[in-house]
Amino acid sequence: MEHHLLDGMQSALNPQGPQAAVVAEISWLLIGGAALIFIGIMGLTAYAVFARRERAGRISALRLIVGGGIIFPAATLTALLVYSLLRTASLADESAQVPLRIEVIGEQWWWRVHYVGDDGRPDFATANEIRIPVGQPVELALASADVIHGFWVPSLAGKLDMIPGRTNRLRIMAGQPGKFRGQCTEYCGGPHAFMAFYIVADDPQTYATWTERQRQPAAAPVQKVAAQGLDLFVAHCATCHTVRGTRAAGIRGPDLTHVGSRSTIGAGLLTNNTGSLAGWIASNQHLKPGNLMPDFRHFSGIELRALAEYLESLK
Numbered sequence: 216m217e218h219h220l221l222d223g224m225q226s227a228l229n230p231q232g233p234q235a236a237v238v239a240e241i242s243w244l245l246i247g248g249a250a251l252i253f254i255g256i257m258g259l260t261a262y263a264v265f266a267r268r269e270r271a272g273r274i275s276a277l278r279l280i281v282g283g284g285i286i287f288p289a290a291t292l293t294a295l296l297v298y299s300l301l302r303t304a305s306l307a308d309e310s311a312q313v314p315l316r317i318e319v320i321g322e323q324w325w326w327r328v329h330y331v332g333d334d335g336r337p338d339f340a341t342a343n344e345i346r347i348p349v350g351q352p353v354e355l356a357l358a359s360a361d362v363i364h365g366f367w368v369p370s371l372a373g374k375l376d377m378i379p380g381r382t383n384r385l386r387i388m389a390g391q392p393g394k395f396r397g398q399c400t401e402y403c404g405g406p407h408a409f410m411a412f413y414i415v416a417d418d419p420q421t422y423a424t425w426t427e428r429q430r431q432p433a434a435a436p437v438q439k440v441a442a443q444g445l446d447l448f449v450a451h452c453a454t455c456h457t458v459r460g461t462r463a464a465g466i467r468g469p470d471l472t473h474v475g476s477r478s479t480i481g482a483g484l485l486t487n488n489t490g491s492l493a494g495w496i497a498s499n500q501h502l503k504p505g506n507l508m509p510d511f512r513h514f515s516g517i518e519l520r521a522l523a524e525y526l527e528s529l530k
């Protein structure tokens with residue numbers, strides 16, 4: 216596999232799919248064109264400053280104003296407008312095969328994700344990490360539960376706002392397997408900067424295994440410490456969180472049925488492991504100030520460990 220300087224970077228100049236490739240192409244054309252014009256202007260400026268007086272009159276002032284100030288910018292901007300309209304029109308191509316549909320709802324300050332079955336019914340819910348199969352078109356239905364958020368995964372597509380009361384549709388397709396970072400790009404209050412997520416593109420086989428697993432309710436804990444964690448979870452966390460297969464069915468916060476299978480917690484903030492889970496539960500207001508989950512400082516170290524072990528076991 217060919218390696219590239221921008222591998223893994225959250226950058227619009229690191230396209231990993233056809234939609235992002237169009238955005239990168241337009242970006243490079245604009246950057247290149249702007250550089251050429253800048254060089255031209257610098258040349259004219261140098262001429263104005265350094266040319267000998269008797270040569271300065273050779274370029275007529277009127278011609279310079281009409282040609283360089285009116286005709287050139289009008290022609291250039293018109294050409295760019297037509298070009299970018301034609302190129303971006305190809306992004307909205309509805310004729311392609313019926314894509315996989317995923318609903319993503321921006322919430323203060325995380326991402327609720329619903330997979331939609333072929334029959335249009337809800338399939339399963341997850342949060343902050345969206346898995347897609349490589350090489351297959353995916354349609355994201357972007358909505359908001361509260362204020363305006365901005366959905367942007369630069370390696371896969373241009374950005375699109377999530378606006379309360381409406382649904383915006385975004386087509387993406389990953390050209391190769393990988394993990395692509397996304398970020399909320401519309402200021403939505405408090406910890407807006409900590410509202411990140413990942414899109415993980417898997418080969419179709421791995422993706423199918425993952426979806427099959429996500430559909431299942433949570434497995435019953437095997438180890439004693441995880442079983443204690445489940446009891447604590449149902450007693451203290453069920454108002455806000457769901458773990459399918461248990462009595463926890465709260466819907467304010469992220470669905471945690473398979474939280475152990477996600478690579479991060481806190482909306483892309485921390486690597487997911489028992490240490491970060493325990494730290495998050497006890498002290499998330501320190502880690503992500505202003506988020507809507509309170510600190511749970513009353514848990515003992517043993518209780519925190521049990522909760523973290525339980526959550527981590529939810530693969």
Ligand code: CUA
Binds near residue numbers: 364365
């Ligand atoms: Cu959500 Cu900024």
